[in-house]
Amino acid sequence: MRFVFKPLLLITFSLIVISCQNKNPIETPVVIYEDSTAIREKIQSAREGVSAIVADGLKLSLWATDSLAPDPIAMDMDNAGRIYITRSNRNKNSEFDIRGHRDWMTASIGLQSVEDRRAFLHETFAPEKSKENSWFPDLNNDSIHDWQDLAVQKDEVWMLEDSDGDGIADKSTQILNDFNDEVNDVAGAILVRDEDVFVGIGPxxxxxxxxxxxxxxxxxxxxxxxxxxxxGFGGHGMSGATQDSDGKIYWGIGDIGANLTTVDGETHKYPNQGVIVRSNPRWKQF
Structure with missing residues (x-):
């Protein structure tokens, strides 16, 4: 038997889209501290439960416990040695995996833009269909199971740090709690620079x-x-954000696709394919 492997199509092109700018409400940050006793206990437990082979000259040790970094998706580090992670709440209910909704498959493949997907969700979860959608939780507690329940859960960015300089993280601060549009995916990409942070969460x-x-x-x-x-499949969203020596930002997205328009008005439609893109880091072109 002969197997033929067809690779995922990856398209690279320069992209920058001018978009609106807005400020989020300032909130009191959520901060988690972990005391030294708990850290030592977890370090000992980790040592007993991990068996790994590392190259000569390298050492494997616990830097942050799961209390400070629950369910991380993407990770990056700043120049001060602080670790930043993204964490999703939307994947529990609001980010769907097509394998669990096979009756949506034909309609989903036909979607050509993010606005098409928004219209599909509004139709599928219309208020008048609340009874048949009772399987989906009433997240906004209005007694109706509709698309507005997709706009409740948020994703997060946390900053982990070693505040006492002992080589072990002991503090975690939630520096962002946002992204609850009904068409939001999950925050699968993060890039930290000295002056800003980039987070990729479809669209x-x-x-x-x-x-x-x-x-x-x-x-x-x-x-x-x-x-x-x-x-599409869960986990096929935006990821791999990085900056190259040219100062531009690069990232990819899996086969849940993209429909993109550049500042020059050029449209690139790949609704069912993965792409790699490049963008200027600011909202206006250099």
Missing amino acids: DMFRLKDTNGDKILDEKTSIATGFAVHI
Whole structure:
């Protein structure tokens, strides 16, 4: 028997989309501290439960416990040695996997844009269909099971740090709690720079800033939009955000697709394919 492997199509092109800029409400940050006794106990437990072979000259040790970094998706580090992670709540209910909704498959494949997907969700979860959608939780507690329940759960960005300099993280701060549009995917990409943070969560790549020095990301701008066109496999969203020596931001998305328009008005439609894109890091072209 002969097997033929067909690789995922990856398209690379320059992209920048001008988008609106808005500020999030300033909130008191959630901060988690872990005391030294609990950390030592977890370190000992980790040592007993992990068997790994590392190369000569390298050492494997626990830096942060799961209490400080629950269910991380994407991770990056800043120049001060702090670790940033994304964490999703939407994947529990609001980000669907097509394998659990096979009756949606034909309609989903036919979607050509993010707005098509929004219209599909509004139709599928219309208020008048509340009874047949009673399987989906009433997340906004209005006694109706409809698309507005998809706009409740949020994703998060946490900053982990070693505040006492002993080589073990002991503090975790939630620096962002956002992204609850009904068409949002999960926050699968993060890139941290000295002056800003980028978070990729379909349908947008966002540039976020701390405007008052408290480490909380209180300003966000979409630098590119049009990702996550159809409902596919969970975990096939935006990921791999990085910056190259040219100063531009690169990232990819899996086969849940993209329908993108550049500032020059050029449209790139790949609704059922994976792509790699490149964008200027700011909302206006250099």
